Amino acid sequence: MLHVEHIHKTFFAGTINEKVALQDLSLHLAPGDFVTVIGGNGAGKSTMLNSIAGVYPVDSGKIVIDGADITKTPEHKRAKYIGRVFQDPMMGTAAGMMIEENLAIAARRGKTPGLKWSLNEKDHDWFVEMLKELDLGLENRMTARVGLLSGGQRQALTLLMATIKKPKLLLLDEHTAALDPKTAAKVLALTERIVDRDQLTTLMITHNMRDALRYGNRLIMMYNGRILVDVAGDEKKNLTTQDLLQMFEKAAGNTLDSDRLLLS
Amino acid sequence: MIDILMPTIAQGLLWAIMALGVYITFRVLDIADLTVEGSFPLGAAVAASMLSEGYSVAVAFICAAIAGMLAGVATGLLHTKLKIPALLAGILTMIALYSVNLRVMGKANLSLLRIDTIFTEMQAWFNLDNVYTVLSVGAIAALLSGLFIYWFFGTEIGAAIRATGFNQQMIRAQGVDTRVTIILGLLISNALVALSGALIAQNNGFADVGMGTGTIVIGLASVIIGEVLFCTRSFKNCIVSVILGSVVYRIVIAAVLQMGMPPNDLKLFTALLVAFALSLPLVKDKVGARKAVK
Ligand SMILES: Nc1ncnc2c1ncn2[C@@H]1O[C@H](COP(=O)(O)OP(=O)(O)OP(=O)(O)O)[C@@H](O)[C@H]1O
Ligand SMILES: [Mg+2]
Numbered sequence: 288m289l290h291v292e293h294i295h296k297t298f299f300a301g302t303i304n305e306k307v308a309l310q311d312l313s314l315h316l317a318p319g320d321f322v323t324v325i326g327g328n329g330a331g332k333s334t335m336l337n338s339i340a341g342v343y344p345v346d347s348g349k350i351v352i353d354g355a356d357i358t359k360t361p362e363h364k365r366a367k368y369i370g371r372v373f374q375d376p377m378m379g380t381a382a383g384m385m386i387e388e389n390l391a392i393a394a395r396r397g398k399t400p401g402l403k404w405s406l407n408e409k410d411h412d413w414f415v416e417m418l419k420e421l422d423l424g425l426e427n428r429m430t431a432r433v434g435l436l437s438g439g440q441r442q443a444l445t446l447l448m449a450t451i452k453k454p455k456l457l458l459l460d461e462h463t464a465a466l467d468p469k470t471a472a473k474v475l476a477l478t479e480r481i482v483d484r485d486q487l488t489t490l491m492i493t494h495n496m497r498d499a500l501r502y503g504n505r506l507i508m509m510y511n512g513r514i515l516v517d518v519a520g521d522e523k524k525n526l527t528t529q530d531l532l533q534m535f536e537k538a539a540g541n542t543l544d545s546d547r548l549l550l551s
Numbered sequence: 552m553i554d555i556l557m558p559t560i561a562q563g564l565l566w567a568i569m570a571l572g573v574y575i576t577f578r579v580l581d582i583a584d585l586t587v588e589g590s591f592p593l594g595a596a597v598a599a600s601m602l603s604e605g606y607s608v609a610v611a612f613i614c615a616a617i618a619g620m621l622a623g624v625a626t627g628l629l630h631t632k633l634k635i636p637a638l639l640a641g642i643l644t645m646i647a648l649y650s651v652n653l654r655v656m657g658k659a660n661l662s663l664l665r666i667d668t669i670f671t672e673m674q675a676w677f678n679l680d681n682v683y684t685v686l687s688v689g690a691i692a693a694l695l696s697g698l699f700i701y702w703f704f705g706t707e708i709g710a711a712i713r714a715t716g717f718n719q720q721m722i723r724a725q726g727v728d729t730r731v732t733i734i735l736g737l738l739i740s741n742a743l744v745a746l747s748g749a750l751i752a753q754n755n756g757f758a759d760v761g762m763g764t765g766t767i768v769i770g771l772a773s774v775i776i777g778e779v780l781f782c783t784r785s786f787k788n789c790i791v792s793v794i795l796g797s798v799v800y801r802i803v804i805a806a807v808l809q810m811g812m813p814p815n816d817l818k819l820f821t822a823l824l825v826a827f828a829l830s831l832p833l834v835k836d837k838v839g840a841r842k843a844v845k
Contacts, residue, residue, distance in 0.1 A: 340724070362723050362724075363726050366725055366726030366727075371724050377718075378720055378721060379721055379724070380721060381714040382717055382718065383713075384710075388710055391710065392711065392714055392722070392727075395707065396725045396726050397726040400706075400707035400710070400727065401707050402707070402708060404707075405709070406705075448725075
C-alpha cells in the first residue's frame, strides 16, 4: 500500500544549522497494516510522516502509495490518499466553522470544490450517524463552532474527518499527546475501532511505549533519522517494554539514558 | 434632519459594497489587503472612462469589476507565487495601480458632467427625486452584493476559502490548493471594491486618482462598527452587519461634521475610531482580568 524507498531529508542543508532528519529511510506497508512508531525527540518521526504527506519535498528517494508515485506531488494533491490527525488539536479543524461545515469539507477530501451548495440534507443525516458513533453527543451540536469544543472532542472530530472518506493511508502524529490521560485513552480506543472497522493502513506516532505495544500489528522504532527496530505479528504481541529497550540499545549500539527516559 | 439622514444612508449603502470587499479579506481570509486603496479608484477610473467614451452603464460596471478582479489576482500572485507577505503584496499593487489609474483616465481627474450614469438612468426610468434614486441604487447594489456573498461562501469553493482563512494547514490536508483559494478571495474582494468605486464616481460626478486614500480604513471602520453593534455569529448576520456598519459610519461622520468638526480632520477621526475599535478586544481582556483579580 505504501512504499517509502531510500528517502533522505536534510533541513537547512549547507548552513551551520544543517540538520539531517531522515537518512536512507525505507518502509513498506501492506494493506491494513497498523504500525505504531516510537523514538526519542528529534528522531525524525514527524519528518517521516510529513514527507509522506508532502508537507515538504524529500531530497532523494521515492514514495509510492497504492501504485502511484507521489514523490513530487504537492501536499494538497496527496490528500486524495491520505487522512491526517495532528498533535495540536487546533490543527485539524477550522475553528470558526460549524461542525457540519468541517465534516462537509472532509467528506470531499481530495475532490476539487465546485459551486454546489456545501451542505445538504443527505450528508447531514450521514454526519449525524457518524457523530453518534463517537458517543460524545456531538450529533446534537452540528451547528456549533468547532472552536467551542474541548481538545478531546476536537481530536475525535478530526479523526472522524480524516477517515470519513476512507483514506488509503492514515497518518497520526502523536494525536493524543495534548490530551489528559483519560481523554487520550478514549481517543485511542476510538482510533483502534475505526482502523479495525475500515481496515485502514495506518502509521501512528506515540511517545507512550505501552500504547505502542498495545495497538497495531507492527511497531517501528526510529533513531537519528533511521528505522532501527521493526517488529510485527506474534513477535510484537509478545514484546514487553523491557525487550523494546534492550532491542533499542543493541541496535543503537550504546546506552541512551536520555532516550530511555523519553521512551518510558 | 431627514434631509441629511437620507443622503447619508444612501452614501453608506454605496460604500457598503466596498466594506463587504474588505470584510472578505480582513475577516474571511484573515489578510489586511491594501490593494483596495488602488482598486477602489481603479473601478472609478475604468467606469468613468468607459462612460465618457459612450459605453453603456452595464458595460462600464462589468469592466470595472473585471479590472478589480485583475488587481486582486495581481496581489494574490505576488503573495502566493512570489511568497511576498500579503500586506506588502497589497501595497505593491496599490502603488502600481496609481500609475495604471492615471493611464486609464489619461489625467488625474475625469468629470462625468452631462454624461449618463446609473443614477441619471434610474432617475429617468423611475422618475424619483435625486436622493431617493441614490438610496434605491445603493439599496439594490448592497442587497445584490450581500446575496451574492451569502451564496458564494455557502458553496464548496466558498467553504474552502473560509476554511483557508481559519486554518491553511487543515484545508491543505483536505486537498485544497490554498494558493487558489487565497487568489479567489482577493479577486472577489477587489471586484466588489472596484464596483463600489464605480458607483461612487458616478454619484460624485467625477473620478479622481486620489479618491482611494483611506479606503481601507473606511472599510475596516464599517466592518468593525458592524461587528460591535450588530454581529451575532452566523455568516448571514455578519454580512448584514457590515452593510449596516457602513451606514452607521456615514451617520457618525455626518454627525461629527454637523457638530462642527473641520472636514480636513475627517481621516484623523476615522483612523482614531478604527484604532479604538480594533483595540476593544484587548481592552475587554484587560478589564476582564482586573475584575478577575478583584
Ligand atoms: N521544519 C523543520 N525545519 C527545520 N528542522 C526541522 C524541521 N522539522 C524537523 N526538523 C529537525 O529534524 C529533526 C527531526 O525532527 P522530527 O520533528 O521529525 O522529530 P520527531 O521524531 O518527531 O521528534 P518529537 O518526538 O520531538 O516530535 C530534528 O532535529 C528537528 O529539529
Ligand atoms: Mg514529532
